[in-house]
Amino acid sequence: MRYFKKLVGERIYLSPRNSEDVEIFTKWLNDFEITDYLGRSGQLTTLEGEKEYLENNSTPEATFVMVTLDGDRMIGSVSLENIDNMNRNATLGIFIGDEEFRNNGYGTEAIKLILDYGFRYLNLHNIDLWVMGFNARAIRCYEKCGFKEVGRRRKCKFVNGKYYDAVNMDILAEEFKGKYIKNKNI
Numbered sequence: 001m002r003y004f005k006k007l008v009g010e011r012i013y014l015s016p017r018n019s020e021d022v023e024i025f026t027k028w029l030n031d032f033e034i035t036d037y038l039g040r041s042g043q044l045t046t047l048e049g050e051k052e053y054l055e056n057n058s059t060p061e062a063t064f065v066m067v068t069l070d071g072d073r074m075i076g077s078v079s080l081e082n083i084d085n086m087n088r089n090a091t092l093g094i095f096i097g098d099e100e101f102r103n104n105g106y107g108t109e110a111i112k113l114i115l116d117y118g119f120r121y122l123n124l125h126n127i128d129l130w131v132m133g134f135n136a137r138a139i140r141c142y143e144k145c146g147f148k149e150v151g152r153r154r155k156c157k158f159v160n161g162k163y164y165d166a167v168n169m170d171i172l173a174e175e176f177k178g179k180y181i182k183n184k185n186i
Contacts, residue, residue, distance in 0.1 A: 014064035028097030133165030
C-alpha cells in the first residue's frame with residue numbers, strides 16, 4: 001500500500017485512509033485487545049463489511065491512517081467524524097491496531113496532529129470524543145492533549161458480561177496549545 005504524507009509529525013505521519021487497507025482493519029477490528037476498548041467486541045467485522053464501511057464512511061476532510069516515518073508502517077487510524085461545519089464541531093475517533101506501537105506516545109502524537117489540523121485548517125471550534133470509563137490509559141492520553149471530561153453516561157456499554165460508563169470529553173480551539181504539523185508551509 002502507498003501512503004501519502006498529509007500531516008507530518010515527529011515519528012509518524014497521517015495519510016488519507018482508503019479501502020486498500022481492508023484486510024488489516026478487519027484483523028484489528030476482530031481483536032478483543034482493540035474492540036473491548038472501543039466498545040465493539042459484540043460486533044463481527046467481515047472483510048466485505050469492512051470494505052463497504054471504508055468505502056462509504058470515510059470523512060473526506062479528516063480520515064487518516066497513522067504511518068511510521070521510519071519504515072512506512074501503518075499502525076492505526078485517527079479521524080474527525082460527524083463534522084458539523086455550521087456549528088464548527090466534530091468527534092475524534094482513534095485506535096492503534098498494531099500492538100507493538102501501543103503505550104509509546106504514538107496515539108498522543110496522532111491526536112495532536114489531527115487537533116492542529118482540525119482547529120487551524122478546518123476551522124473547528126469544539127472537538128469531542130467518547131471513551132470507555134475503564135480505559136484509564138486513554139483518558140490520561142486525552143487529558144495530556146488538552147481534553148476535559150464534560151459528562152458521563154452511566155453503565156451504558158456492555159463488555160464481557162459487565163456494564164461500563166462512557167465518558168464524554170472535549171477540547172475547544174482556544175484551549176489547544178502548540179504547533180505539531182511539521183510540513184506546514186506558513
